[in-house]
Amino acid sequence: MMTTKTTQNGAIGLAIDDAKIATLTLQHASGANKVDGAFGAALNEAVTWLGQQKNLSGVIIASAHKDWSVGADLEMLYKARDAAAFFENVRQLQQVYRALETCGAPVAAALTGSALGGGFELALSCHYRVALADGRIKLGLPEVLLGVIPGAGGTQRLPRLLGFQAAADIILQGKSLRPDKAKAAGLVHELKDSAEAVIAACREWIKANPKATQPWDAKGFKFPAPRPGSEQARDMLLVGAAMLHKKTAGAYRAPEAAIRAVAEGAHLDFDRALEVEARHFVKLVVGDQSKDMMRALWFHKNAADKQQDLPKTDTADFTKIGMLGAGMMGAAIAWSCAERGYQVVLKDIKQESLDAGYAHCKALTETRCKHLDQAQRDQILARITPTLELGKLEGCDLIIEAVFEDPELKRRVIEETQGLLAANGVWASNTSALPISDQAKAAKDPQRFIGLHFFSPVEKMPLLEIIAGEKTDDETIARCLNFCKRIKKTPIVVGDGYGFYTTRVFFSFILEGAQLIIDGQPPALIEWAARAAGMPVGPLQVFDEITLSLVTHALPQAKKYVGDRLPQQACEMVEKMVAEGRAGRAAGAGFYDYKSGRRDGLWSKLAAFASGSAATKTTEEIGERLLLAQAVEAVRCVEDGVIKRYRDADVGGIFGVGFAPNRGGPLSYLDRLGIDNAVQKLEALAKTCGPRFTPPKLLVEMAKSGRRFYDAV
Numbered sequence: 001m002m003t004t005k006t007t008q009n010g011a012i013g014l015a016i017d018d019a020k021i022a023t024l025t026l027q028h029a030s031g032a033n034k035v036d037g038a039f040g041a042a043l044n045e046a047v048t049w050l051g052q053q054k055n056l057s058g059v060i061i062a063s064a065h066k067d068w069s070v071g072a073d074l075e076m077l078y079k080a081r082d083a084a085a086f087f088e089n090v091r092q093l094q095q096v097y098r099a100l101e102t103c104g105a106p107v108a109a110a111l112t113g114s115a116l117g118g119g120f121e122l123a124l125s126c127h128y129r130v131a132l133a134d135g136r137i138k139l140g141l142p143e144v145l146l147g148v149i150p151g152a153g154g155t156q157r158l159p160r161l162l163g164f165q166a167a168a169d170i171i172l173q174g175k176s177l178r179p180d181k182a183k184a185a186g187l188v189h190e191l192k193d194s195a196e197a198v199i200a201a202c203r204e205w206i207k208a209n210p211k212a213t214q215p216w217d218a219k220g221f222k223f224p225a226p227r228p229g230s231e232q233a234r235d236m237l238l239v240g241a242a243m244l245h246k247k248t249a250g251a252y253r254a255p256e257a258a259i260r261a262v263a264e265g266a267h268l269d270f271d272r273a274l275e276v277e278a279r280h281f282v283k284l285v286v287g288d289q290s291k292d293m294m295r296a297l298w299f300h301k302n303a304a305d306k307q308q309d310l311p312k313t314d315t316a317d318f319t320k321i322g323m324l325g326a327g328m329m330g331a332a333i334a335w336s337c338a339e340r341g342y343q344v345v346l347k348d349i350k351q352e353s354l355d356a357g358y359a360h361c362k363a364l365t366e367t368r369c370k371h372l373d374q375a376q377r378d379q380i381l382a383r384i385t386p387t388l389e390l391g392k393l394e395g396c397d398l399i400i401e402a403v404f405e406d407p408e409l410k411r412r413v414i415e416e417t418q419g420l421l422a423a424n425g426v427w428a429s430n431t432s433a434l435p436i437s438d439q440a441k442a443a444k445d446p447q448r449f450i451g452l453h454f455f456s457p458v459e460k461m462p463l464l465e466i467i468a469g470e471k472t473d474d475e476t477i478a479r480c481l482n483f484c485k486r487i488k489k490t491p492i493v494v495g496d497g498y499g500f501y502t503t504r505v506f507f508s509f510i511l512e513g514a515q516l517i518i519d520g521q522p523p524a525l526i527e528w529a530a531r532a533a534g535m536p537v538g539p540l541q542v543f544d545e546i547t548l549s550l551v552t553h554a555l556p557q558a559k560k561y562v563g564d565r566l567p568q569q570a571c572e573m574v575e576k577m578v579a580e581g582r583a584g585r586a587a588g589a590g591f592y593d594y595k596s597g598r599r600d601g602l603w604s605k606l607a608a609f610a611s612g613s614a615a616t617k618t619t620e621e622i623g624e625r626l627l628l629a630q631a632v633e634a635v636r637c638v639e640d641g642v643i644k645r646y647r648d649a650d651v652g653g654i655f656g657v658g659f660a661p662n663r664g665g666p667l668s669y670l671d672r673l674g675i676d677n678a679v680q681k682l683e684a685l686a687k688t689c690g691p692r693f694t695p696p697k698l699l700v701e702m703a704k705s706g707r708r709f710y711d712a713v
């Protein structure tokens with residue numbers, strides 16, 4: 001007979017059968033098994049209940065929901081500021097997990113869904129893990145991606161299970177693995193094809209292993225080599241810390257704390273080691289960086305993905321898409337649409353460009369669809385029709401243009417193709433800067449004309465900047481949002497104006513990098529300072545990647561629209577470099593030298609562009625100037641009405657431009673500096689560097705009235 005009941009708060013179901021195997025069923029009332037106060041209390045009660053069962057032969061932890069456990073309740077983490085109180089909660093949870101693994105009976109995790117973060121740490125506290133072999137399931141410890149570390153034993157159990165190297169590889173990169181990879185990495189013991197088979201495998205294992213304990217609780221446990229304290233372990237940790245610093249330039253607290261928790265804990269007995277982990281974890285949770293990262297990378301990113309507060313429509317999705325231009329962007333956009341099931345007509349005016357574009361689509365299918373069989377890959381390519389004929393565009397319900405960035409050419413292709421659109425079809429431009437309302441003047445139906453700004457490489461970059469022109473209607477925006485969802489991009493919906501949002505912020509960053517050279521700062525320091533401030537790549541390196549000529553081509557338009565706000569000398573320097581054949585990586589020379597396509601150090605003659613000798617600046621000052629140059633432009637976009645939702649500034653900044661994720665985006669950064677403080681810094685920079693730093697009225701008013709962009713936490 002199976003006896004069943006639940007814990008008092010209902011978060012865990014408790015059952016025991018005739019074979020004395022208990023099943024704890026995770027069934028959090030919210031519909032997702034979060035690790036929060038209710039879960040902690042329920043697990044505590046469940047473990048006490050296990051202790052009362054006579055002749056218990058084993059325990060299975062199962063889930064009633066789609067996921068096994070999604071990990072910590074982020075609302076709770078986000079709000080936590082009281083270190084002492086939070087530390088108590090963390091220690092209690094650690095102790096309950098510990099009590100589970102030392103309950104005296106074998107405990108198996110029936111991973112029929114994803115187990116992440118604190119959820120996966122619960123699985124690690126089980127003696128055995130069986131997972132459902134389903135490619136949608138993810139298992140792992142993604143904590144560092146949101147500025148924290150595993151805090152329920154993950155930094156202690158994983159190294160004792162896999163060794164330093166393999167554990168650090170997962171924890172420091174915040175990895176989540178599919179079941180097959182998780183099995184290969186040693187994170188789970190068995191894979192099964194159905195939920196029933198997972199449970200059955202747990203039962204069999206329990207019957208065969210009545211005396212199971214965790215390896216670290218077994219007599220004579222030896223830490224997997226290299227042993228803590230050994231020369232190899234010290235070398236490995238030192239090299240690991242150095243590699244981390246090279247990668248993050250010291251801008252990220254969480255992976256550094258993770259290395260320390262792993263290294264320090266390895267020398268201690270298990271219970272002390274958990275306490276050390278808790279101290280590192282709590283410090284990160286109550287600190288500023290994790291708040292800023294969670295706000296932008298979790299709450300705002302999710303709101304954008306769910307398209308909260310954005311126009312909706314029930315109109316049927318597009319079916320046939322016309323892509324004008326089979327160049328770098330056009331080919332990749334066409335492929336991304338075909339991969340998601342759309343029929344695509346890929347149109348160019350040159351056979352070579354078309355061939356190259358189609359070859360790129362083929363290459364993308366090979367590299368990105370390894371999980372599909374040949375027939376499925378063929379289907380993707382079969383959905384793309386490359387052509388030189390305009391007539392093939394007949395009946396498209398969406399045409400996206402990605403021809404050269406030339407207003408006159410864009411006008412021509414609009415006139416040439418709009419008559420081929422299906423009734424109510426939408427016409428979109430992938431321009432990176434030209435105002436949509438200006439282009440829409442050539443359109444018969446400006447209400448169905450829109451900007452769809454993709455980022456390169458399209459197949460990897462998660463963002464889609466959707467630009468509404470003056471006359472674009474909500475129905476068109478909504479239809480494009482449905483398209484955006486289907487091609488799995490994160491949308492920001494912005495207003496019109498030269499460079500919209502992302503291009504304006506991005507140009508501010510790279511041109512400020514060039515201007516710093518003219519101001520006499522050492523190029524290597526500029527690059528490092530940007531990264532130490534949290535930018536993933538330095539401005540000179542990015543400049544080379546996107547090519548200096550892309551910027552010089554854009555400058556005449558940019559000057560027309562933004563004039564005196566461009567750093568004049570930087571623009572002249574870039575123009576000179578292009579004239580000298582140093583147009584960037586593709587040209588084999590730019591701010592960097594290149595050998596066989598690889599960066600080979602900064603160009604030794606850059607310093608010759610410096611005018612006068614600048615006062616030496618610290619890394620922090622240079623980094624701050626690079627961030628403020630972008631943040632002040634973001635505020636201008638708010639002021640201009642280009643940014644309509646603050647979240648778009650931060651999500652677009654991070655995912656489109658690479659604005660320092662550790663700062664939570666440009667507006668979060670200003671809040672963190674303090675608006676008043678930011679205004680003062682900008683005023684000082686405006687005096688020495690020019691009007692591009694003049695604090696916008698909006699910011700000055702916010703400083704006066706004590707307003708912020710987001711509520712303080």
Ligand code: NAI
Pocket residue numbers: 324325326327328329330347348349350353354401402403404405406409413430431432433453454455456
């Ligand atoms: P590209 O130079 O690689 O490709 C342009 C293609 O358009 C060429 O294949 C050309 O033959 C074709 N073309 C020219 N006239 C045409 C016509 N009348 N009909 C059909 N095809 C025609 O340029 P890329 O880099 O793909 O850029 C295209 C557009 O996307 C530009 O407006 C650019 O500003 C924008 N963009 C570029 C990004 C980048 O990172 N390169 C990022 C986002 C937007």
